[in-house]
Amino acid sequence: MSTQMRSLSLVSNGYTLSQSPQRLGWLEPTDPASPLEQLREKYRAHGYLWLKGILDRDRVLAFRRRFFELLQVSGMLAPATDPVEGLYSGQIEQKELAHQLFMEFHRSPAYEAFCTSPEIIKFYQAFLDGPVYLHKRKLIRYNVPGDAKTTGAHYDLVYLRGGTDRLCSSWIPLGDIPVEVGGLVYLEGSDALGRKMEAEFSLKNADLPPEERISAFNKNMREGWLTSDLPELAERIQSRWLIADYEAGDMVVHSPYMIHAATVNYDALNRIRLSTDIRYQRSDDAIDMRWKNHYFPGDML
Template sequence: MAPSRIDTPQTQSSVLPPSKDLKPTVDDGYGSYHPVDPDTLDLQSNFGPMEPGSVGYLQPTSFDTPLEIMHERYERDGYLFVKKCIPRETSLSCRRAYFEHMAPSGLLKPGTDAVEGTFSGADTRKYMPPGNLRRLFGLKDDPESDKYVELMVSAHEAPFYVDFCQCPELRQFVSRFMGWKKPQMLQRTMLRAFVPNSELTPVHFDQMYLRAGPPTSLTAWVPIGDVSLQGGGLMYLERSTDIGMKTEQDFADNAHNLTDEERISAFNKNMNDGGFLSRDTVAFGKETKRKWLIAEYEAGDVIFHNPFMVHASCKNKDPENKIRLATDVRFVDPEKPYDKRWMKVYRPLDGL
């Protein structure tokens, strides 16, 4: 039976069986095994290297793992990292089409195959995702940046991406896992490319942006192509749904000075400018005394997370200079209340 609500506080449980997809070398304490000690990796935050002992690994789950175990892992950890959830070729086809779409912006190294997504090495600031980060950095418009932003925004409605978001294997998994007859994907999705050494994804949790509905959405973060351990893939603060829940409760308790419209906004005067918890992943991990959990993602993998789960990324330090491409899509049960502001295509600085 699927969870009736997905904001349930985490429960402690015995160690669950490791995934079949793992290489048995380094035990992470969760019964999972990984090939590399994370302290040996070049993992960089916005303010310097990640400190020794501050990083661990996400626990992968095989696609054919019994549903009961999947539910237990999700409730315990706040995420479910499903290996080979969608066809690898579906992911790689979208990756190739995206970089062919973006090629006029100068994003790719000349003479390379688009599916590789090899960065041109140009000024990384020109390729910062449009929206609040560009605004906070005070980036001025110029022809190259304008072309990049134009193409990146238009990609959200390009046929190759719309088809990718309609992936039947993804919807079938969400239906099976959540017990929803016909999951509704929110129309506002986030398609993001992070070039090597650029600004990283700040610390946040999703519900702060979905406050006009109850915390019942399910986010699917989908890498489009492979993402190496140092490639800036999404990372999660271990067992942190309680932090997200407390943050939202504190916000609600202190919202007496806000209008109804401000109460449902992540960008009101009681929040950080930009709507995130922090840009300093190292300091945030220290303050909460929890590790950041990373993974090597393969094309076809999907990670699902609770709307209160705290997450961020490291800088993309991919050794082959590959661009990290991924999207996050959100599903709801259309028969229940949800944040209908998200039923529109993404536009930079659209208030969400």
């Protein structure tokens, strides 16, 4: 669908993407039942697989409900609404409590169970052709409507340089995330650019002490982010940001070199954007030991 057919406001950290429609496109969906070699080939060629409906939609929604049921005491949800809708109240009255419960949820067996759903494990075992390992550091993100701060352009290996680069990120919408709700946007064809940038960073970082060399925050990096100016990056490399209407049940698998970012949640219905991002790799490949702990704010990853 053309972006003009639906008037979209696409903004990321103050930069407007929708002003340059020629720099926008749509993410290409993939049937998870496609033959394995086809999936691998597509992943190699595009740097991502948007696996439509690979997860059980009801299970994803039940997990969404669980999250919002736990956090609703913080005042996050509009009064007298069903938690599964995740409708924003307009302000989080008890911010500290929300944070505490949010962190608690990261450590819950329910979250672990969700991230190790049989469909996910089965997919990765086949895709990576062997036993797989899930990084313990896993992230849940909620983005309330109107929050101007979003994920800047980056590729994941910047944060995961201490192990193999044969790892896959899973970005999982926990609920429907149409473009307006501010999901991930992917820079078309950027896996190759990410590889080139990483090779350049490796040269620059070569003389740094080992810990600093792999840090996303060393003097050669920009806090891990390549830029906040998404339109300029797309223009510079003559590419397009690919947007999508994600649905509960989908999972995007992206390569550690694929450049992505997020846009502001402008949902007219006031839905909070909820998602998780987790990383799988083969268990016999080198593991970045810095990811062996639960996520905590300021963990410098």
